[in-house]
Amino acid sequence: MRSFAAAAVFAASLLAVLPARADDAGTLLDKGWGLFDAGKLLATGGVSNVEGAGGGGLSTWALITGYGTRDGVGLDAHYTYVGLSDYNLQSVGVAVGIMDRVELSYAWQAFDTQSTGAALGLGKGFTFHQNIVGLKVKLWGDAVYDQDAWWPQLAAGLQYKSNDRGAVIAFVGGKSSDGVDFYLSGTKLFLAQSLLVNATVRATRANQFGILGFGGDRNDGYTAQFEGSAAYLFSRKFALGAEYRTKPDNLSIAKEENAFDVFAAYFFTKNVSATLAYVNLGNIVLHDNQQGVYLSLQAGL
Amino acid sequence: MKRFWIHALRALSLASAVAVLAALIGPALADGDPLYRDLGEKDGIATIAKYTTANFLADPRIKATFDNTNMERFEKLLADQFCVVAGGPCEYKGRSMKDAHKALGLDNADFNAVVEDLQDALDKAGVPFATQNRFLARLAPMQHDVVTK
Numbered sequence: 001m002r003s004f005a006a007a008a009v010f011a012a013s014l015l016a017v018l019p020a021r022a023d024d025a026g027t028l029l030d031k032g033w034g035l036f037d038a039g040k041l042l043a044t045g046g047v048s049n050v051e052g053a054g055g056g057g058l059s060t061w062a063l064i065t066g067y068g069t070r071d072g073v074g075l076d077a078h079y080t081y082v083g084l085s086d087y088n089l090q091s092v093g094v095a096v097g098i099m100d101r102v103e104l105s106y107a108w109q110a111f112d113t114q115s116t117g118a119a120l121g122l123g124k125g126f127t128f129h130q131n132i133v134g135l136k137v138k139l140w141g142d143a144v145y146d147q148d149a150w151w152p153q154l155a156a157g158l159q160y161k162s163n164d165r166g167a168v169i170a171f172v173g174g175k176s177s178d179g180v181d182f183y184l185s186g187t188k189l190f191l192a193q194s195l196l197v198n199a200t201v202r203a204t205r206a207n208q209f210g211i212l213g214f215g216g217d218r219n220d221g222y223t224a225q226f227e228g229s230a231a232y233l234f235s236r237k238f239a240l241g242a243e244y245r246t247k248p249d250n251l252s253i254a255k256e257e258n259a260f261d262v263f264a265a266y267f268f269t270k271n272v273s274a275t276l277a278y279v280n281l282g283n284i285v286l287h288d289n290q291q292g293v294y295l296s297l298q299a300g301l
Numbered sequence: 302m303k304r305f306w307i308h309a310l311r312a313l314s315l316a317s318a319v320a321v322l323a324a325l326i327g328p329a330l331a332d333g334d335p336l337y338r339d340l341g342e343k344d345g346i347a348t349i350a351k352y353t354t355a356n357f358l359a360d361p362r363i364k365a366t367f368d369n370t371n372m373e374r375f376e377k378l379l380a381d382q383f384c385v386v387a388g389g390p391c392e393y394k395g396r397s398m399k400d401a402h403k404a405l406g407l408d409n410a411d412f413n414a415v416v417e418d419l420q421d422a423l424d425k426a427g428v429p430f431a432t433q434n435r436f437l438a439r440l441a442p443m444q445h446d447v448v449t450k
Binding site: 070 | 408438441445
């Protein structure tokens with residue numbers, strides 16, 4: 001509950017820094033369907049990451065999701081399947097980008113323990129579910145237009161995560177079944193090099209993205225974690241890249257490790273994109289080297 | 302961990318060796334701005350300007366902007382400007398981007414429509430994607446002067 005209050009305060013202060021475009025806000029509603037202007041350049045909205053925010057696969061980027069410009073709105077939905085050696089994760093969600101400034105996202109995750117659930121005495125196919133509500137606000141710069149400047153596009157955000165398996169989380173040493181991540185993200189397109197680079201610092205208590213709850217017997221406080229990614233653009237539609245994400249190690253029952261992926265993203269149109277990746281999440285309770293395929297489909301307006 | 306640093310050092314020394322080599326050889330090979338050459342010099346850029354102008358006039362999103370424009374003159378000015386931006390031996394005698402666009406009330410969607418039309422023109426002219434991006438990187442900051450809405 002305390003984390004929820006902290007999230008609300010942070011969200012309010014983020015929204016307070018929004019520059020007033022009050023003159024436009026009135027006319028914005030008159031646009032009707034024209035609000036979905038699909039005015040951004042292909043791929044510059046990124047894709048939906050595993051937590052539902054605009055980004056890559058594992059990492060969150062400073063780009064605002066969708067194709068709405070600062071005079072419009074973009075809306076998208078995603079489905080993601082991550083098939084690991086001993087587990088699988090599915091995520092569905094929706095996100096809206098408002099005036100290329102504010103991003104609101106929602107994702108629902110299901111983490112299936114498959115036969116490991118039986119080994120842990122939880123039952124075969126025991127599944128953790130998690131709701132994630134995200135808010136991101138662009139603070140500064142433009143990743144695409146500011147080619148004459150050194151600075152990246154900067155955004156700050158939060159993700160409120162709530163897990164439905166409180167009893168199991170407590171049993172493995174987790175301290176809470178809900179928590180809030182706070183992050184600051186910088187994204188820059190080095191256009192002359194056809195290279196998109198992102199770095200994110202995240203303050204989090206989440207164990208395995210929150211699947212195993214928040215805080216633990218080993219460490220209950222926030223730690224700063226890092227997400228980095230780079231993607232090379234081969235065409236307007238196709239990018240290849242890699243991502244690295246560090247994670248806390250709060251629980252004594254298992255050693256949580258860092259995650260990485262190598263991905264290919266294909267943008268069929270501004271309405272449909274697909275991401276295919278090799279992903280490695282390291283050890284997840286009982287099983288080392290959890291690696292596999294990451295497939296994500298996104299559709300939007 | 303120690304092994305990581307050895308690898309990192311090796312990678313770094315290799316990268317700096319390549320950079321030094323490129324710095325030594327690069328200027329000797331380049332005759333003027335390599336982008337100007339890679340866009341096909343004067344003829345290539347004239348073709349790109351021609352295709353781009355045609356795309357603008359065929360694009361329902363922005364074609365009305367050119368209702369009162371002398372397109373023959375526009376195409377010539379566009380070619381001159383592209384040439385200057387690419388580092389070629391040309392002179393652009395048109396108005397500044399700020400002056401030329403201040404009365405038009407263009408928004409980001411309009412600007413991006415222009416970018417897409419230019420990308421299509423570069424595709425049609427056979428300019429490789431990586432070269433297109435080197436060119437677009439020099440044009441992108443014009444957004445600050447072109448978009449007034």
